[in-house]
Amino acid sequence: xxxxxxxxxQAKGGFKLLGIVFxxxxxxxIIMELAKAAGxxxxxxxxxxxxxxxxGLEKESLLPLLAxxxxxxxxxxxxxxxEAKTGLIAKKQIFLVVCFLALCHAIIEDxxxxxxxxxxxxxxxxxxxxxxxxxxxxxxxxxxxxxFWNLKExx
Amino acid sequence: xxxxxxNFTNTAKIGLNKGVATFVALxxxxxxxxxxxxxxxxxxxxxxxxxFFKPFMKIFGLPGDAALALVMxxxxxxxxxxxxxxxxxxxxxxxxxxxxxxxxxxxxPMEITIVQQMKSKFITVFLLRVLTSLVLGIIMKEVLIG
Numbered sequence: 096x097x098x099x100x101x102x103x104x105q106a107k108g109g110f111k112l113l114g115i116v117f118x119x120x121x122x123x124x125i126i127m128e129l130a131k132a133a134g135x136x137x138x139x140x141x142x143x144x145x146x147x148x149x150x151g152l153e154k155e156s157l158l159p160l161l162a163x164x165x166x167x168x169x170x171x172x173x174x175x176x177x178e179a180k181t182g183l184i185a186k187k188q189i190f191l192v193v194c195f196l197a198l199c200h201a202i203i204e205d206x207x208x209x210x211x212x213x214x215x216x217x218x219x220x221x222x223x224x225x226x227x228x229x230x231x232x233x234x235x236x237x238x239x240x241x242x243f244w245n246l247k248e249x250x
Numbered sequence: 251x252x253x254x255x256x257n258f259t260n261t262a263k264i265g266l267n268k269g270v271a272t273f274v275a276l277x278x279x280x281x282x283x284x285x286x287x288x289x290x291x292x293x294x295x296x297x298x299x300x301x302f303f304k305p306f307m308k309i310f311g312l313p314g315d316a317a318l319a320l321v322m323x324x325x326x327x328x329x330x331x332x333x334x335x336x337x338x339x340x341x342x343x344x345x346x347x348x349x350x351x352x353x354x355x356x357x358x359p360m361e362i363t364i365v366q367q368m369k370s371k372f373i374t375v376f377l378l379r380v381l382t383s384l385v386l387g388i389i390m391k392e393v394l395i396g
Contacts, residue, residue: 101292105285112284116276121269128265132256169280172364173272179368186369193370197361197379198354205353208328212335213342214349222390223353226382244371 120170127158127174150228151235152195156188163196165203171196187238187246194234199227279367283360287326296321310347311391313338323352324380325359343394350390355383 130136139161140154147157159178163171175192178184202220210216238246290296300318307316315338323331331352340348362375 096292101289104292105288108288109281109284112280113277116280117273120273120276121266124269124272125262125265128261128268129258132261168361169276169364172361172367173276175365176275176367177268177272189368190370193365193368193375194378197365197375198382205328208332209345209349209353212332212349213340213345215342215346218346218390218394219349219353222350222386226354226386230378230382 116169119166120173123162123166123170124174127162131158150195150232151187151191151238152231153185153188155184156192159192160195163192163200166201167204168196168200171200186244186248187235190238190246191231191235195227195231198230199223275367276364279363280360283363287359291326291330296325309391310351310387311395312344312347313340316340316344316348319348320351323356325357327357327360328352331356346394347387347390351383351387354386355379 127136136158140157143157144154147153147160152160155178159171159174161171162174171192175184175189179189202223206216206220209219237243297318300321303317303321304314307314310316315334319331319334319338322334335345335348358376358379362372362379365375366372
């Protein structure tokens with residue numbers, strides 16, 4: 096095994112990864128904070144809630160959901176970590192967002208990537224999205240019925 | 251849509267602080283996982299795992315070489331999987347089947363470690379992604395190839 100090349104890949108790749116995360120997460124958080132303050136998020140959440148509530152997702156979960164869905168699971172997850180510290184988000188919501196985003200995230204980047212190797216974008220997008228909706232719905236029902244891992248509590 | 255009045259500079263500063271805090275939180279999680287996965291990429295472990303899975307690719311209507319793309323995608327990331335996909339001959343249907351499977355389940359060490367910070371059990375998210383990926387691979391094969 097070529098240790099020099101491996102260490103070089105770790106160092107170079109590590110710095111590149113951090114650079115990308117920084118360049119995305121800092122502007123994203125600033126834009127999201129401004130969108131919240133300007134009332135844009137409330138407006139959008141009110142439009143989305145009637146649909147997301149059907150699969151158990153409440154208002155406090157929509158910000159990480161949108162960030163994860165369009166930008167990537169790391170960013171949605173990062174926001175969830177920050178939000179979870181405020182203690183205002185229910186454990187059930189965290190679990191459901193994680194479930195949804197685990198199956199369906201970064202839909203723009205991922206779809207473009209696979210289109211580049213000849214995959215059908217429509218099949219790719221719809222199967223992933225519908226699967227996430229279905230699994231989130233099933234977990235929401237299961238949590239309401241059995242309250243496993245005490246997920247109905249607040250974090 | 252109602253525009254609320256707010257202090258732009260202060261709000262942007264709050265966002266900046268939250269952004270940096272989230273960056274620090276993500277860094278602590280991502281760097282160790284990245285170092286381990288990069289190390290793994292330099293060992294013969296991943297091709298060996300792929301060899302083991304080769305005979306099972308028929309279930310999804312895929313050639314045996316597709317196993318390496320699935321293993322690389324699930325352990326390293328989608329870019330590593332795409333590099334392999336580019337080097338094997340796939341029909342449009344096969345590319346779509348692989349895309350669906352990899353879309354659902356990829357970069358597992360990195361992504362599950364991140365979501366695990368919210369006390370989501372590693373095994374739950376792992377099984378959810380891997381099992382649904384396998385099931386949809388079979389369904390997509392039936393739909394697209396028959």
